[in-house]
Amino acid sequence: MTFREKFTPAAEKNNSWLCLGLDLDPEKVPEKFRKNTKGLLEFCGMVVEATKDLVSAYKPNIAFFEALGAEGLELLGKTMALIPSGIPVILDAKRGDIGNTSAKYAKAAFEGFGADAVTVNPYMGSDCVEPFLSYKDKFVFLLVLTSNKGAADFEQLRTADGESVYMKVAAKIKEWNRFGNLGAVIGATKAADLGKIRELLRDEIFLVPGLGTQGGDLDASVKNCFLYNGLGTFNVARDILYAGPSAEDIRAKAVQYRDLLNRSLKGS
Amino acid sequence: MTFREKFTPAAEKNNSWLCLGLDLDPEKVPEKFRKNTKGLLEFCGMVVEATKDLVSAYKPNIAFFEALGAEGLELLGKTMALIPSGIPVILDAKRGDIGNTSAKYAKAAFEGFGADAVTVNPYMGSDCVEPFLSYKDKFVFLLVLTSNKGAADFEQLRTADGESVYMKVAAKIKEWNRFGNLGAVIGATKAADLGKIRELLRDEIFLVPGLGTQGGDLDASVKNCFLYNGLGTFNVARDILYAGPSAEDIRAKAVQYRDLLNRSLKGS
Numbered sequence: 001m002t003f004r005e006k007f008t009p010a011a012e013k014n015n016s017w018l019c020l021g022l023d024l025d026p027e028k029v030p031e032k033f034r035k036n037t038k039g040l041l042e043f044c045g046m047v048v049e050a051t052k053d054l055v056s057a058y059k060p061n062i063a064f065f066e067a068l069g070a071e072g073l074e075l076l077g078k079t080m081a082l083i084p085s086g087i088p089v090i091l092d093a094k095r096g097d098i099g100n101t102s103a104k105y106a107k108a109a110f111e112g113f114g115a116d117a118v119t120v121n122p123y124m125g126s127d128c129v130e131p132f133l134s135y136k137d138k139f140v141f142l143l144v145l146t147s148n149k150g151a152a153d154f155e156q157l158r159t160a161d162g163e164s165v166y167m168k169v170a171a172k173i174k175e176w177n178r179f180g181n182l183g184a185v186i187g188a189t190k191a192a193d194l195g196k197i198r199e200l201l202r203d204e205i206f207l208v209p210g211l212g213t214q215g216g217d218l219d220a221s222v223k224n225c226f227l228y229n230g231l232g233t234f235n236v237a238r239d240i241l242y243a244g245p246s247a248e249d250i251r252a253k254a255v256q257y258r259d260l261l262n263r264s265l266k267g268s
Numbered sequence: 269m270t271f272r273e274k275f276t277p278a279a280e281k282n283n284s285w286l287c288l289g290l291d292l293d294p295e296k297v298p299e300k301f302r303k304n305t306k307g308l309l310e311f312c313g314m315v316v317e318a319t320k321d322l323v324s325a326y327k328p329n330i331a332f333f334e335a336l337g338a339e340g341l342e343l344l345g346k347t348m349a350l351i352p353s354g355i356p357v358i359l360d361a362k363r364g365d366i367g368n369t370s371a372k373y374a375k376a377a378f379e380g381f382g383a384d385a386v387t388v389n390p391y392m393g394s395d396c397v398e399p400f401l402s403y404k405d406k407f408v409f410l411l412v413l414t415s416n417k418g419a420a421d422f423e424q425l426r427t428a429d430g431e432s433v434y435m436k437v438a439a440k441i442k443e444w445n446r447f448g449n450l451g452a453v454i455g456a457t458k459a460a461d462l463g464k465i466r467e468l469l470r471d472e473i474f475l476v477p478g479l480g481t482q483g484g485d486l487d488a489s490v491k492n493c494f495l496y497n498g499l500g501t502f503n504v505a506r507d508i509l510y511a512g513p514s515a516e517d518i519r520a521k522a523v524q525y526r527d528l529l530n531r532s533l534k535g536s
Contacts, residue, residue, distance in 0.1 A: 023369070063365055063372040069380050070341040077338070094365055096389065098416040098482075101291070101331045108334040121364065123391040123411060125418020143391060148366040150393020157436060158428035165433060168425060214366075 003116045003139030003181065006088045007205065008231065011056035016258045017222075017265065019090065019207065020051055021237025022060035022079065026068070028238070030245035037071050044079040050247040051240070054254045057117075057233045058083050059207075061092040080113055090207065090233075091115035094143065096128040103131040110138045117141060119185055119207070122169045129176060136179045139205070144169045144197060147187025147210025170197045173204060183207060186225075188216025188234065195224030206232035211257070212239030222264035234261055271384045271407030271449060274356045275473065276499065279324035284526045285490075285533065287358065287475065288319055289505025290328035290347065294336070296506070298513035305339050312347040318515040319508070322522045325385075325501045326351050327475075329360040348381055358475065358501075359383035362411065364396040371399040378406045385409060387453055387475070390437045397444060404447045407473070412437045412465060415455025415478025438465045441472060451475060454493075456484025456502065463492030474500035479525070480507030490532035502529055 065076035117139035187210035210216035225232035243253035333344040385407035455478035478484035493500035511521035
């Protein structure tokens, strides 16, 4: 089953375009959970249980697990195993290296962790992305225009032909997407640019971070993402994960975001 | 002790500007080693023992260890522990994410693995690099111009002012390097560009991959790297690691590269 074949039914079944970012930070986990592997896994289990009918995807960010050492990566594997098989898992890893090395990263993400999709950094170009794309049933979200302020440094640089670096990345997505398994990461903080990228990439799935704590523009980014019957999944992490000590708190915040997204979508 | 305080004496003591890349690939490890964690650690131990007086740094690429799962990351930790404390370890990870997430990657690299330096991908800009730089005794090698052909896709794009993306990254290194702990990755396959970047970044340490299997230009890249009394460490991985079944084979190939680098340096 391809990522798309998993993602669309999950989104439709749960009536949700929300992606829940699993940014596991022991310092923010409610006090009632012990800060060891067992306690953190219980917390992750509670989160998944409380939200599995409310999301279109989960997106664990591997950085948070790496920071806990080899045990943290075991915890990531166990957390991913708790996610119902019908809901796609996007491993947010922002990997990328020369070909033979990217192949190792792809193996780790897709075979080792069994992720359905992975985020990849485009800086090093085609041969850094190819080994990921060769897993045709898997999916790659390539960073195009990120939600942070540092996006201005290089992503938004003007190129000699009057375009910008991130539009060049978007154009390469169109060129490289021969298996239909390549999408784009575009921050909700850049809603107008998101629309411009959608003009070019009409069939590609977008992963849109930057709502919630980062303060992106929900209405405009939803509207622009879903133009031309495009699809996207909107990530919120901290704002939901650490909404309160109980499963109900987390569930309530996830419901709130799901509904906000759906209202924006109906209004657009 | 800062990275620089460790690197320069190591290079001088071993009379070497060679960096040995630890790209551990079980399929290429000599047959006499079992392909389990224990056997692979024995291989890594043999490599370090055979080369520790011949190198200025070691550079394990984390991708190869990630591909072996959580056990692989334990193996990485154990391999790094075998490296004499006087020789700096550059963890080649090409990480980078928004600020709070990059902080987790920095913690994993510097506190978890105890690396002296880490490679970072610049695409997402300043706030993606800052959390790494805040470890003032550690060191960051920022990707500027990589050795692979995909470098042409985005790194070498012309910018509106007639420059190129990679020169913009180089310029930001100059701006961001207020603690003296930021260097650059520039491929030996781009020797002329390396010289142009050295014109701008005269005090920064360069990490130069792309010799050996990738076929970079040794003479020209050494000459350009060491202009203005600049320093650099030249990475070779596969060509040395898998030179043959015995410690002597590995040592002989490392000696050969060390000497080639020294001859280029004297000739320049």
